[in-house]
Amino acid sequence: MPSSSQPPFRIGVAGCGAIGRNHVRIMAELAANSDRRITFAGIHDADTARAEELAAQYHVPVIPDLHTFADSVDAATVAVPTIYHRPVGEILLAKGRHVLVEKPITESYAEAQLLINLAQANNAILQVGHIERFNPVLRQLEERLNAPRFIETHRLSPFPNRSIDIGVVLDLMIHDIEIVLHLVKSPLVDVDAVGIPVLMQREDIANARLKFANGCIANLTTSRVSPEKMRKIRVFQSDCYLSLDYQDQSGWIYRKDGHQIIREAVEIEKDEPLKLEIAAFIECARQGKRPVVSGQEGAEALRIALQITDQIERNASLASPA
Helix, strand or coil, X not given: CCCCCCCCEEXXXXXXXXXXXXXXXXXXXXXHCCCCXXXXXXXXXXXXXXXXXXXXXXXXXXXXXXXXXXXXCXXXXXXXXXXXXXXXXXXXXXXXXXXXXXXXXXXXXXXXXXXXXXHHHCCCXXXXXXXXXXXXXXXXXXXXXXXXXXXXXXXXXXXXXXXXXXXXXXXXHHHHHHHHHHHHCCCEEEEEEEEECCCCCCCCEEEEEEXXXXXXXEEEEEECCCXXXXXXXXXXECCEEEEEECCCCEEEEEEEECCEEEEEECCCCCCCHXXXXXXXXXXXXXXXXXXXXXXXXXXXXXXXXXXXXXXXXXXXXXXXXX
């Protein structure tokens, strides 16, 4: 840990939209509570007026030029639209800055590998913002499961009026894809996916069935045109299954007891996942530790998400009248 004689660790936020403004709020809180070991050096957004509004609220400098912003920070979160993840991340990583980029890591797998290679070449931390890995609910899954056989996820929301440059698979389902990969730890051998657009040109509702080499099956359902919000996962293995709610941070475990099924509440210490994620990123950046979700893990989730969207698009073209 840096000594008191060392200069403060400089953090910043690139992108001050719907997601980025929460990054700004948390960065300001973490810096204020760091006993001057961390300083909130600045925020950057293409919309300077939007950045200035947040800057006034949280008393942080606005840095309009991205290269100047990169020179002003040691680590930054990137919460710009997905299409800008690669160019913004590239500028930061090329200068050796540590980066937490929101999911999906980039638009393409090739762009993701570019950022990964830049991070390695410049000895920089690259973390991907798969926030559910910091949800206290996940700790219960990790502690109780050793051989999942079937996983079912539901992630539903009303239309968010953001992330309209991507479909629901890259917007929402990718969270569950990354969690499933983390839990199963086996090669993916088959994908069966369907999806339909409702409000946008790309899919707004999607379902994917993933089969893994070890026999585990995962069934993922997501929608961003639902009247209700839901973020749930059920994981089954031979001796029990867990039903957990990411949104409420609550859950139940069901166990066999002879010829009966016993239900027990899962004790979860609630906290804000985004705060835990950003705090962990800053610690990794300062200490040179491996992040919870590395660039390569984020890239693998993206690769499978793109495989799902490609299948959805192929099925849609086959279904279209000639």
